[in-house]
Amino acid sequence: MPLDVMSELGDDELLARYAAGDRAAARALTLRLTPGVYAHAARLLGDRTEAEDVAQEVLLKLWRIAPEWREGEAKVTTWLFRVTANLCIDRMRRRKAGRLEEAPEPEDGAPSVTARMVERDRSAALDEALAALPDRQRQAVVLRHLEGLGNPEIARIMDISPRAVESLTARGKRALEAILSGRREELGYVDEDT
């Protein structure tokens, strides 16, 4: 089956096809799921090389459990976020947080180069600020505000209550504001009083 047809299938269906030995499903799942797993790992770890190791390990686990996957019991993405976070937390406990590599060169075109640079600076500043947060706060903030998940799903991923998720994200955001406030001028914020 061609990849564009595969793109209409849900994760569960694709995984079932993969478990049955469908190599096109393997390629479709790789392209669909790997970017999210890799990005999540990179944000939690602040290190793209380590993110590759973690993402590869997570997807290997997915390939291996595919035949036992029970459709409808859990979302594939929820399972992936959970396994990714657990592996990242194991690594973070074993080492100090690293820093993201230099962002790639900006591309031509809209928005303007200046606006793009400001955006990249802010993205990099946020990465650095996130790296300074305690692990669980960082995980909750990333899942809520960068992955766009709701509190109930985050609660399932982190194995805590939705209220605990709210508490973690609130504390995480206060800490981020405190860290980023010290870099207002550097990041293009102009003080209205001056």
Place this chain on the structure above:
Amino acid sequence: MSTKTPDHNGPDLEEFFAAARANAPEPPADFLTRIAADAGAEIDRREAMSSGGGTVLGRLLGAFRRHGVEAGGLAAATLAGLWIGIAPPSGVEAPLAALWGDEAETSAALVDPVSAYDLAFLGD
């Protein structure tokens, strides 16, 4: 949900989150190739397992199915050796007892009749 800071002198976090979402780390192309290769290798592994099974007996039967008479003959000889090791015929017990004494029966039963060479050969 608003992420505006209550402190008007502080940064608007939503601007940072939006910037970070727009600059999500992207996996390199060769990394995607590696992941796809892992997925394919896992299919290969499962197919190999299902055609032969993971146990010694399963591998022997799998070899019989895959390679026909030659491997089947080896499998039969190996199984016969296994049986002789577990329950040696009376004709074998007497010479062993003469050679190694009364413990020969026990010793013979402990010998693994399936050598590493046999297993490696069947695994190919």
